[in-house]
Amino acid sequence: MLTAVQEVAHEGGVGSLPMAVLGLTMLGTYALIATGKLHKVTAALLGAIACTILALLFGVLDDYDEIHHVLAKDIGVLGVIVGTSILVDVSGKSGLFQFLAVKIAKRAKGDPQKLFTSLIILTVVFVSLLTIAPGTLIVVSLGLVLCRTLKLEPKPYLVGIAISANSGALVTFASGICTLMVGSAAQLPYMHFFVVSTPMAIATAMVAWFVVKRFYKQDLTGDPATAGERADAVAAFDEWAMVSDRRLFWRSAILLALTIVGFATAQPLGVGLDFVAMAGGAAAILFSGQNPEEAIKKVNWTVIVFFIGLFVMIGCVEHSGLLQKAAGLLSDISGGSVHIATVVLVVFTAVTSGIMDNIPVAATMIPIVATMTEALPAAPLWWGLTISANLGGNGTPIGSISGVIALSALAESGGGKVSWGEWFRVGAVCMLIQILVVLAWLFMFTTFDLYPSLTPIN
Amino acid sequence: MTDKDLQEQMAQFEAARITAPVELSPQAVGQIVAVHDGTDQDASVDALAAAMAERAAVKLQTITPRVTDEDAAVAELLAAAGKGDVLVVPSPFGRDYLAEGQLSLSTTIDLVLAKSEAAICVVRAPVEDAVETIMHPLVALQIDRHHKVQATSLALTFAKNGGEILLLSTVDPHNRVRDEELLARNLDPGDLSPEVLSGLATARAAALTAELQRHAGDWDLTPMVHFALGDTVELTLEENENRKGLLVAGRDPDARSEEAQRARRLVLASSSPVLLV
Numbered sequence: 001m002l003t004a005v006q007e008v009a010h011e012g013g014v015g016s017l018p019m020a021v022l023g024l025t026m027l028g029t030y031a032l033i034a035t036g037k038l039h040k041v042t043a044a045l046l047g048a049i050a051c052t053i054l055a056l057l058f059g060v061l062d063d064y065d066e067i068h069h070v071l072a073k074d075i076g077v078l079g080v081i082v083g084t085s086i087l088v089d090v091s092g093k094s095g096l097f098q099f100l101a102v103k104i105a106k107r108a109k110g111d112p113q114k115l116f117t118s119l120i121i122l123t124v125v126f127v128s129l130l131t132i133a134p135g136t137l138i139v140v141s142l143g144l145v146l147c148r149t150l151k152l153e154p155k156p157y158l159v160g161i162a163i164s165a166n167s168g169a170l171v172t173f174a175s176g177i178c179t180l181m182v183g184s185a186a187q188l189p190y191m192h193f194f195v196v197s198t199p200m201a202i203a204t205a206m207v208a209w210f211v212v213k214r215f216y217k218q219d220l221t222g223d224p225a226t227a228g229e230r231a232d233a234v235a236a237f238d239e240w241a242m243v244s245d246r247r248l249f250w251r252s253a254i255l256l257a258l259t260i261v262g263f264a265t266a267q268p269l270g271v272g273l274d275f276v277a278m279a280g281g282a283a284a285i286l287f288s289g290q291n292p293e294e295a296i297k298k299v300n301w302t303v304i305v306f307f308i309g310l311f312v313m314i315g316c317v318e319h320s321g322l323l324q325k326a327a328g329l330l331s332d333i334s335g336g337s338v339h340i341a342t343v344v345l346v347v348f349t350a351v352t353s354g355i356m357d358n359i360p361v362a363a364t365m366i367p368i369v370a371t372m373t374e375a376l377p378a379a380p381l382w383w384g385l386t387i388s389a390n391l392g393g394n395g396t397p398i399g400s401i402s403g404v405i406a407l408s409a410l411a412e413s414g415g416g417k418v419s420w421g422e423w424f425r426v427g428a429v430c431m432l433i434q435i436l437v438v439l440a441w442l443f444m445f446t447t448f449d450l451y452p453s454l455t456p457i458n
Numbered sequence: 459m460t461d462k463d464l465q466e467q468m469a470q471f472e473a474a475r476i477t478a479p480v481e482l483s484p485q486a487v488g489q490i491v492a493v494h495d496g497t498d499q500d501a502s503v504d505a506l507a508a509a510m511a512e513r514a515a516v517k518l519q520t521i522t523p524r525v526t527d528e529d530a531a532v533a534e535l536l537a538a539a540g541k542g543d544v545l546v547v548p549s550p551f552g553r554d555y556l557a558e559g560q561l562s563l564s565t566t567i568d569l570v571l572a573k574s575e576a577a578i579c580v581v582r583a584p585v586e587d588a589v590e591t592i593m594h595p596l597v598a599l600q601i602d603r604h605h606k607v608q609a610t611s612l613a614l615t616f617a618k619n620g621g622e623i624l625l626l627s628t629v630d631p632h633n634r635v636r637d638e639e640l641l642a643r644n645l646d647p648g649d650l651s652p653e654v655l656s657g658l659a660t661a662r663a664a665a666l667t668a669e670l671q672r673h674a675g676d677w678d679l680t681p682m683v684h685f686a687l688g689d690t691v692e693l694t695l696e697e698n699e700n701r702k703g704l705l706v707a708g709r710d711p712d713a714r715s716e717e718a719q720r721a722r723r724l725v726l727a728s729s730s731p732v733l734l735v
Contacts, residue, residue, distance in 0.1 A: 095470075102474055141467035149475060233475075241474040241660075241668035244683040409464050 018058035019322040025050050026317050026364070034356035041302055044309025044360075051316035060320045070315030071308065077184050078307060079274025080174060082299050086281030087259060088130045089298035090288045092138070094252040095243040097126060101142045102239040110150055110230025112222040116213060119143050119157055120164045124205045127168025127402075128175045129256065133300070136165045136402040140409045147415070149237075150230050154415040156216030158406040159423075163212060163430050165402030167205035169390045170197045174263055174273060177303065178353075178362040178389040185366045186382040190264050190273070192452045196383050200441055204391060204434040211430040251287045255280060303359075310363045318367045327371035334376070341372065342380045342442055349388040350435050354395025354428075362389040379451035380442050387438050394431035397423045462653050469657020473664040482669040484618050484677065485611035487514040488542035491576070493535060494522040499548030499555055502581050505588035506731055507546040510579070513592060513616050514544075525552035532569045539576035544612075544733070546579045549725070555582045563725060571722075571734065572713045577612055579704070583729040586702070591731065593621035594703035598694040599663055600628045601724060602717035605708025609735040610666055613706040618677040625670070625683045626697055627663035628690045629655045652687060659685035691723045702730055709734035 029047030032038045038046070055061040091097060104122055108114035119139055127135035139161050147154035169176025173183045173190045179197070182188070213220060222230060243249050259280035266276050285292050317323060330348075334341035345365075353361045362385065369381050393400025397407055397418060411417050445451050492507030494500050504520075511518035521538050523531040531551065539545040549555070550564035563571075563580070571578060585591055595613035599606045610625065617623040630637065663683050670681040686693045698705055705728055710717035725732045 098467075098470055098474075102471070137463055137467055141464060142471050145468055145471040145475070236476055237471075237474045238476045238479070238664070238668040239474065240671040241476060241664040242470055243671045244667065244685075246671055246674050246682075247680055405464075408461075412461060412464070 018054070018060050019320045019325070021058070022051055022054055022060065022317045022320045023322045025054060026313055029313060030356060030360055033360060040357060041306045041309065044306050044313065046309075048309040048312035048316075051313045055316040055319060058320070060316060066319070067312055067315065070318075071311055073315075074181075074184070074307070074311045076272050076274040077181055078304055079272070080180055080184075080277040081177070081303060081307075083274065083277025083279070083281035084131060084174060084259075085299040086295045087255065087277070087284045088134050089295055090248070090284035090290060091130070091252040091256055092134060093288070093290070094245060094248040096249050096252045096256075097130065097138050098142075098242040099239045099249070101126070101138055102237050102242065105142060105146060106234055106237060106239070108234070110222070110227065110232075110234040112150075112152055112220045113213070115146065115150075115152075116157055116160060116220055117209065120160050120205060120209045123161045123164045124168040124171070124201060127165045128171030128201070129260075131174070132165055132169050132176050133401050133405065135168060136161060136405045139165075140406050144409060144413050144415070146234070148413075149233050150222075152222070153216075153219040154410060154413065155418065156212060156219045158410045158415065159216070159418060159426060160208060160212040162400070162403040162406035163208040163394050163427055164205045165406075166390045166393050166400050167201045167208060167434075170201035170204070170387055172198070172260075172263070174277070175201075176390050178358050179386055180273075181359070181362050182366060182382060182386040182389065184273070185370065186378070186386075186454065188382060188386070188454065189267050189452070192454075195450075195452055196379075196445065197387065200387055200438055203437050203441070207433050207437060208394075208430050211433065212426060215426045215429075248288050252284070255283055255287065258283075306359065307363075310360055314363050314367065317364075323364070323367045324371045327368040330368065331372055331375055336375070338376050338380055338446055339443060341376050342384045342446070343439060345369065345372075345381055346384045346388040346435060346439060346442070349385055350392035350395065350431065353389050353392025354399040354431065356399075358389045358393050358400060361392070365389070377446070378454055380446045382454070383445075383451070384438075384442055387442075388435065391431055391434045391438065394427045394434065396420070397427065399427075403427070462651070465651065465653035466656060469653060469660055472657060473660040474668075476665045476668060478665060480607050480665045480669055482607065482611060482614065482666065482673070484614040485608070486542065487516050487544055487612075487615060488540070489517045489519055489544075490514065491539045491543060491545045492518065492520045493538075493545065493547045494520060495525050495548050495552050496522070497548055497552065497554045498557070498584070499581050502583075502585040502588070502731070503546050503548050506579060506581060506585055506592065509588040509592050510544060510546065510616060513589075513619075528566055528569075531566050532573070535566070535570050536574055539574065541575040543576040544579060545570070545574060545576045546581060549580045549582050556584075561726075563722065568713070568722075571709065572711055572718075577733060577735045578709070579731055579733040580725045581731045582725070585731060591702060592616040592704045594624070594701055595621075595706045595733075596624045596626055596694065596698050596701060596703045598626050598628075598690060598705060598707045598724065599666070600626075600630075600690045601694070601720045602708030602710050603662070604710070604717070605735055606666065609706045609708050609733075610670070612733065612735050613704070614670075614677060614679070616704065617679050620678055622680040622682065622703075623670070624697070624701070624703070625663050625666060625681070626686065626694055627659045627683065628686050628688065628693050629659045629662075630689055631655055631687060632689070655687050656685055659687065691720055691727065694724060695727055698728070698730055705730055705732040707732065707734055 032043040143157040262276035490511040523534040549567045551566035
């Protein structure tokens with residue numbers, strides 16, 4: 001049966017039909033994810049199954065073993081996610097980050113504007129160290145408790161956290177899942193992030209701070225008459241109450257620092273980031289005395305399975321040649337200009353990342369950009385993809401996990417809802433300015449050839 | 459990330475908002491009084507009392523009341539130790555624990571627990587390493603929450619300078635009607651999710667946790683805090699099963715009170731010595 005269909009496919013011209021069918025299957029899957037008709041994991045797995053069957057039927061894949069080669073390419077990303085999840089869980093339990101969060105928030109002395117600034121800084125720092133979901137969760141929780149204590153409107157704070165979290169994901173190679181995916185595929189060295197991406201994290205977080213603060217100006221002013229009361233209320237928070245195990249507290253801090261040093265030195269040492277992350281995770285289990293079963297349960301298996309589905313599906317589509325055609329189209333539009341290609345890529349990625357989960361967008365764009373770099377300079381395109389896939393999430397309330405966490409927490413806590421219209425006026429405006437800043441930054445790097453040199457991908 | 463994660467995280471921050479801070483310091487002890495009754499427990503009583511006297515740097519006194527005269531024994535025990543002292547007593551008084559005493563504390567000990575103003579360390583099963591035992595106290599905060607600061611202060615006396623102190627904060631969802639703090643919060647039974655209850659357990663220990671962690675370096679000890687949901691006595695025994703540390707808890711002199719009953723259950727079921735403050 002399989003051979004017969006493959007023969008028919010070959011006779012009918014294997015080029016366009018498999019491409020069209022596989023492309024439509026992938027788009028259908030993305031539509032299911034974007035509309036929420038199916039859970040994203042279910043949709044990705046169904047897409048993967050459908051694409052595998054179609055690819056085998058059309059002879060796009062010579063045999064099933066090719067699927068394993070597709071997955072092998074991305075195994076490093078999965079390793080980093082597993083290792084860092086364990087490490088982050090142990091650090092979270094030690095109270096280290098909660099301790100720091102309260103200590104920093106107390107410095108605002110209950111002043112609404114200073115508190116807003118503190119929460120934005122905390123978000124960027126925590127996301128950069130813990131990745132987006134756990135980092136956002138800690139700051140959102142603190143923000144809600146502080147707002148309740150100080151009788152402040154929580155909306156501006158949570159919207160600010162949601163938007164600035166996507167900037168935090170740009171700080172290092174391992175700060176965000178999209179960053180990690182693109183960084184791994186492009187083999188971007190860890191230290192290069194501090195040159196190209198970290199300044200953008202800071203600049204775009206400042207944009208978020210400015211836009212959100214301006215938009216919610218009324219809600220961020222406290223009554224001067226109650227300033228003393230607010231200061232007392234914040235002073236009543238005791239950061240030491242959150243440290244349940246002092247040994248674990250220090251061990252977590254040391255392990256986290258060592259893991260970051262490990263990430264920075266992985267490439268010169270000739271090991272992958274997944275090795276460093278797994279070593280960090282293993283050390284965390286060993287030195288925390290935590291039950292390994294409990295630690296492993298905290299790994300974000302949803303993301304891992306989602307990835308497996310996506311990687312298989314995109315691998316099949318890539319084998320059909322469709323993504324290479326898309327790359328050719330983008331290159332044609334740019335007319336060979338790296339500036340135009342960067343603009344097209346950044347805008348397209350940012351907009352699509354706003355409409356749907358940014359992980360599938362980044363996963364799909366990686367093979368496209370890889371093809372584009374055969375004809376155009378690689379660095380602006382890879383950095384453009386990394387940054388825009390993260391910041392694109394600010395375009396809509398469902399565009400990024402930080403937005404979803406912050407807005408659902410806001411609604412749950414009775415802090416009100418943020419309508420799509422309201423989000424567009426603050427989040428989308430923010431994203432627009434952020435993208436302009438990023439484009440200017442990338443143009444400057446391209447024009448003056450400031451990018452650290454990349455090793456060509458094999 | 460789920461709503462539960464958010465609730466749990468928020469509960470931690472809520473707990474950090476300490477409305478009633480406590481001041482904690484190792485409690486000064488007057489003297490340690492070791493009580494002999496000629497049973498198998500004497501060796502453990504001696505070892506524990508000596509270790510306590512050494513770590514608290516106070517005088518050790520040994521007494522041997524008459525085991526045949528209950529009233530006289532009680533009077534002698536009450537006279538031997540007063541407020542600020544620690545009385546280390548064998549239980550059941552006058553009978554070997556391993557041979558016949560596992561189901562009873564003995565009337566003498568019950569009376570002393572009800573009447574004495576001293577802290578009482580009840581010794582039943584044999585103690586392997588007395589110094590290690592008292593340097594690793596577990597303070598069961600909810601046995602009698604009214605005396606948790608005193609209990610922690612006395613535990614500190616023995617754990618400071620190299621020891622490890624574990625605070626156990628519990629909430630029993632099945633005993634809601636008897637939990638004053640739960641009742642005071644006026645929560646619907648439907649609101650009692652494990653996350654909300656864990657938050658309460660965290661809040662109950664927050665002031666002590668903060669004070670203990672802040673001064674851990676000054677006292678040279680390792681403080682740890684665990685939170686658990688369920689029966690306080692069972693959880694305390696479970697938590698101490700491998701640690702084999704000294705159990706420390708508050709003690710209500712009213713023998714009929716909920717707190718006194720819990721403390722009594724703990725002493726009866728524990729294989730480690732229990733210090734009731």
